[in-house]
Amino acid sequence: MAFSGDLLAGIPGESKEARDRRLAWWREARFGMFIHWGIYSIPAGVWKGRQEKGKPAEWIMNAFQIPDAEYSQLAKDFNPVQFDARTWARLAKSAGMKYLIITSKHHDGFCMFDSKLTDYNLVAATPFRRDAIAELAKACADEAIHFGIYYSQLDWHHATRPGVQPRIPNFLKYMEYMKGQLQELLTRYGPFGSLFFDGDWMPQWNNRRGREVETLCRRLQPQVVINDRIGKRPLIKNLGALLKVPQAVSPPRVGDYATPEQNIPPGLPACDWETCMTMNDSWGYKSFDQNWKSTAGLIRNLADIASKGGNFLLNVGPTSEGLIPEPSVERLREIGQWMEVNGESIYGTTAGPLQNLSWGRTTQKPGQIFLHVFDWPGGELNISGLKEKIQSACLLEDPQRGPLPFTTANGNLAIKLPEKAPNSISSVVVLTV
Numbered sequence: 001m002a003f004s005g006d007l008l009a010g011i012p013g014e015s016k017e018a019r020d021r022r023l024a025w026w027r028e029a030r031f032g033m034f035i036h037w038g039i040y041s042i043p044a045g046v047w048k049g050r051q052e053k054g055k056p057a058e059w060i061m062n063a064f065q066i067p068d069a070e071y072s073q074l075a076k077d078f079n080p081v082q083f084d085a086r087t088w089a090r091l092a093k094s095a096g097m098k099y100l101i102i103t104s105k106h107h108d109g110f111c112m113f114d115s116k117l118t119d120y121n122l123v124a125a126t127p128f129r130r131d132a133i134a135e136l137a138k139a140c141a142d143e144a145i146h147f148g149i150y151y152s153q154l155d156w157h158h159a160t161r162p163g164v165q166p167r168i169p170n171f172l173k174y175m176e177y178m179k180g181q182l183q184e185l186l187t188r189y190g191p192f193g194s195l196f197f198d199g200d201w202m203p204q205w206n207n208r209r210g211r212e213v214e215t216l217c218r219r220l221q222p223q224v225v226i227n228d229r230i231g232k233r234p235l236i237k238n239l240g241a242l243l244k245v246p247q248a249v250s251p252p253r254v255g256d257y258a259t260p261e262q263n264i265p266p267g268l269p270a271c272d273w274e275t276c277m278t279m280n281d282s283w284g285y286k287s288f289d290q291n292w293k294s295t296a297g298l299i300r301n302l303a304d305i306a307s308k309g310g311n312f313l314l315n316v317g318p319t320s321e322g323l324i325p326e327p328s329v330e331r332l333r334e335i336g337q338w339m340e341v342n343g344e345s346i347y348g349t350t351a352g353p354l355q356n357l358s359w360g361r362t363t364q365k366p367g368q369i370f371l372h373v374f375d376w377p378g379g380e381l382n383i384s385g386l387k388e389k390i391q392s393a394c395l396l397e398d399p400q401r402g403p404l405p406f407t408t409a410n411g412n413l414a415i416k417l418p419e420k421a422p423n424s425i426s427s428v429v430v431l432t433v
């Protein structure tokens with residue numbers, strides 16, 4: 001399905017064929033791990049005994065207006081000795097995730113890699129003295145997972161104060177610093193799958209500066225897939241993200257794909273897009289946030305997102321010891337079990353032929369339509385609106401793929417289903433057409 005938004009997004013002058021080749025792995029992948037990790041995982045949402053309930057843990061410097069001189073002392077206590085990059089990469093893989101994006105620098109400006117441009121980093125400023133980006137890039141390569149980084153252009157370490165709309169003095173000098181760090185990141189850690197910029201709502205950021213940084217990134221890694229926050233999204237998009245309001249997705253002005261946050265677009269976006277979402281209410285680790293989404297809800301979100309032609313970037317917030325919280329591990333394992341059986345109804349699919357269904361979602365591939373049945377009718381599933389001629393129907397869960405009886409009359413397809421749902425979360429019926 002051609003996207004009119006393509007004309008805007010991506011590399012100026014890049015042919016549709018070249019773009020399709022460059023994004024093929026990303027569109028095929030559909031499902032990735034987002035990792036928010038940094039020195040903010042030490043306070044984990046609590047500062048001097050006070051819990052920050054409203055804002056996520058990685059915003060604690062802003063939430064308590066902590067001066068940079070005080071906040072940066074956290075680095076001295078950051079020593080995640082239990083960090084094992086291979087364990088994280090394998091967990092992502094076991095969940096059926098095909099790519100991973102970790103915060104190399106978040107809004108607090110602390111760098112999770114060995115930057116030569118500042119000592120405010122994991123190797124120079126902490127007792128840990130190891131480069132987490134290097135170790136995770138290697139682990140992902142070993143596990144054949146596409147590695148990517150998150151980089152925040154908004155930087156409270158360089159700003160006058162940790163505001164929502166901070167100002168960075170001598171911004172041109174900061175641009176050189178930023179480009180210098182991206183030069184380090186994009187030349188020292190191997191090929192990146194994707195780059196996730198963030199903080200484009202800061203007043204000094206604009207599309208011209210976004211294109212400047214994009215040109216550098218594409219010169220260093222021509223194949224990389226970049227999100228729309230390298231540019232400046234319309235303010236409503238940012239507010240919508242911060243206020244968790246489902247919004248229509250507009251094609252990126254700069255970058256390759258749009259990034260709705262904490263919500264799933266209501267309709268069918270006319271561009272490549274990826275929803276990023278937390279498993280509880282915080283991106284960074286928040287010790288007291290136990291508001292975990294259910295595994296069923298997360299699997300149905302994945303099917304919903306794929307049914308609209310999007311990718312799902314699901315977040316974990318590791319602790320300051322370097323461990324992924326158990327509730328996250330549990331959910332990723334359970335999602336992995338579902339993907340083990342049903343992955344082909346997600347990977348490499350495009351938006352389904354039928355939308356806004358009460359009983360579930362649809363995805364498709366050439367010659368196949370996948371019916372993701374959330375509410376099992378127990379008996380007969382009636383579907384209208386399919387234009388394709390149905391050849392056969394069977395359950396993805398059924399290793400023999402035994403044929404399910406069906407009839408078609410007056411544009412209505414009636415499939416005879418077993419009484420009991422093979423999977424209470426989502427059972428997939430495959431139609432060959």
Ligand code: FHN
Pocket residue numbers: 056058059198199241242261276283
């Ligand atoms: O402020 C950030 C937030 O901390 C987190 O990184 C999310 C993830 O996409 N993005 C921003 C809020 O829109």
